[in-house]
Amino acid sequence: MKQKVAVLGAGSWGNTLxxxxxxxxxxxxxxxxxxxxxxxxxxxxxxKFLPGIRFPDNFTVTNDLGSAIxxxxxxxxxxxxxxxxxxxxxxxxxxxxxxxxxxVTKGIEDGTFMRMTEIIDSVVPHKKGVVALSGPTHAEEVSxxxxxxxxxxxxxxxxxxxxxxxxxxxxxxxxxxxxxxxxEIGAAVKNVIAIIAGxxxxxxxxxxxxxxxxxxxxxxxxxxxxxxxxNEKTFxxxxxxxxxxxxxxxxxxxxxxxxxxxxxxxxxxxxxxxxAMVAEGVKNCKSIKNFADKLSVEMPLTEELxxxxxxxxxxxxxxxxxxxxxxxxxxWE
Ligand SMILES: NC(=O)c1ccc[n+]([C@@H]2O[C@H](COP(=O)([O-])OP(=O)(O)OC[C@H]3O[C@@H](n4cnc5c(N)ncnc54)[C@H](O)[C@@H]3O)[C@@H](O)[C@H]2O)c1
Numbered sequence: 411m412k413q414k415v416a417v418l419g420a421g422s423w424g425n426t427l428x429x430x431x432x433x434x435x436x437x438x439x440x441x442x443x444x445x446x447x448x449x450x451x452x453x454x455x456x457x458k459f460l461p462g463i464r465f466p467d468n469f470t471v472t473n474d475l476g477s478a479i480x481x482x483x484x485x486x487x488x489x490x491x492x493x494x495x496x497x498x499x500x501x502x503x504x505x506x507x508x509x510x511x512x513x514v515t516k517g518i519e520d521g522t523f524m525r526m527t528e529i530i531d532s533v534v535p536h537k538k539g540v541v542a543l544s545g546p547t548h549a550e551e552v553s554x555x556x557x558x559x560x561x562x563x564x565x566x567x568x569x570x571x572x573x574x575x576x577x578x579x580x581x582x583x584x585x586x587x588x589x590x591x592x593x594e595i596g597a598a599v600k601n602v603i604a605i606i607a608g609x610x611x612x613x614x615x616x617x618x619x620x621x622x623x624x625x626x627x628x629x630x631x632x633x634x635x636x637x638x639x640x641n642e643k644t645f646x647x648x649x650x651x652x653x654x655x656x657x658x659x660x661x662x663x664x665x666x667x668x669x670x671x672x673x674x675x676x677x678x679x680x681x682x683x684x685x686a687m688v689a690e691g692v693k694n695c696k697s698i699k700n701f702a703d704k705l706s707v708e709m710p711l712t713e714e715l716x717x718x719x720x721x722x723x724x725x726x727x728x729x730x731x732x733x734x735x736x737x738x739x740x741x742w743e
Pocket of ligand 1: 419422423424441443488489491493497514515547548549550687688
C-alpha cells in the first residue's frame with residue numbers, strides 16, 4: 411500500500427502537484443467548494459485549470475478537510491495567499507506531529523507581514539515541520555512534464571530533504587535550502603516585479619527596459635530580503651533569479667499578463683474580474699509596500715506599482731518619477 415499525501419487546493423498548481431505526487435503516493439486533493447469537488451471526482455479531470463490531463467487511479471478529490479488530512483504523510487498547502495490563514499485555522503485540528511506541511515503559496519500577509527509558512531507555523535501547533543517549495547515552475551509546463559527545477563526550504567534541513575525526495579521525478583529536480591525567509595521573500599516579491607515587467611511589454615517598450623526592470627527589481631528583492639533576515643545568496647538561486655526570470659518573461663505568467671493589460675490601458679478592476687486564476691502580485695504589491703515601509707526599505711518600483719494599482723496614478727507619471735530619482739551607485743542598502 412502506497413503512503414498517502416494530501417494536497418489542499420485544487421487550482422492549477424495544487425492539481426499539478428497532486429498529479430505529480432500520484433506517481434509515488436496515494437493522493438487526496440481537497441477542494442474548498444463542495445460542488446467543484448464532486449464535479450472533479452466525476453469528470454476525473456480539472457477542465458477549468460488543467461484541461462486535457464486525466465486524474466490517475468490512485469487519486470480522489472474531497473471537500474472534507476479532515477478525511478483529506480487523516481493519515482497523510484505530507485500535507486501540501488496550495489491555496490491563494492488570501493486563504494492560507496483560514497485554511498490553517500480549519501486544518502490545525504486534524505494535523506499531528508508526524509505530518510510534514512509544505513507551502514507552495516506565494517505571498518506576504520498584509521498587516522502582520524508574515525510569510526506563508528510563518529502563518530501556518532503560528533496556527534498549526536502539532537506538525538513535524540513546515541517547508542516552502544518554490545521556484546520557476548509554471549503549472550502549464552510541469553503538468554506536461556517539461557523539465558523544471560524547484561527548491562525545498564526549511565530551517566531543519568532534514569525535513570527539507572524529505573520533501574526533496576518526495577517531489578523528485580524524472581522531470582522535476584528539487585534542491586534544498588535552509589534559508590526559508592529568502593525563498594519566501596523571493597517568491598512573493600517577484601510577482602510584483604512581473605506586473606511591472608508586463609506593463610513595459612504592454613506599452614511596447616523594449617528588451618532594455620525589461621532587463622532594467624528585472625535587474626532593479628532584483629535589487630529591491632535583495633534589499634527587502636536582507637532586512638527581513640534572508641541570506642543574499644538565496645536570491646541568485648531558483649526561488650530568486652530563477653523565478654523572477656520565468657515570471658517576468660513567460661507567456662504563462664498571470665502577473666506579467668496583468669501588467670501587460672495595465673500597460674495597454676485597461677483598469678485593474680476590469681483585469682482582475684475577468685481572470686479565473688489568482689495573480690498574487692496584485693494583493694501582494696500592497697502588503698510588500700507596507701512591509702517595506704515598516705522596515706524602512708526603499709523599493710521604488712514596488713512603490714510606483716502601488717500608486718498605479720491602488721491610487722489610480724498614471725503609468726507615465728510613474729516612469730517620470732523613476733527616471734528623475736536622485737543619482738545612485740548601483741549597489742546601495
Ligand atoms: N499556477 C502556478 O503555476 C503556480 C506555480 C507555483 C506557485 N503557485 C502559487 O500557488 C498558489 C495557488 O495558485 P494556483 O495557481 O493553484 O491558483 P488558482 O488560481 O489556479 O486556483 C486557486 C484555487 O484556490 C481555491 N480557492 C479560492 N478561494 C479559496 C478559499 N477561500 N479557501 C480555499 N481555497 C480557495 C480555488 O477553488 C482554486 O482551487 C498561489 O500562491 C500561486 O502563486 C502557482
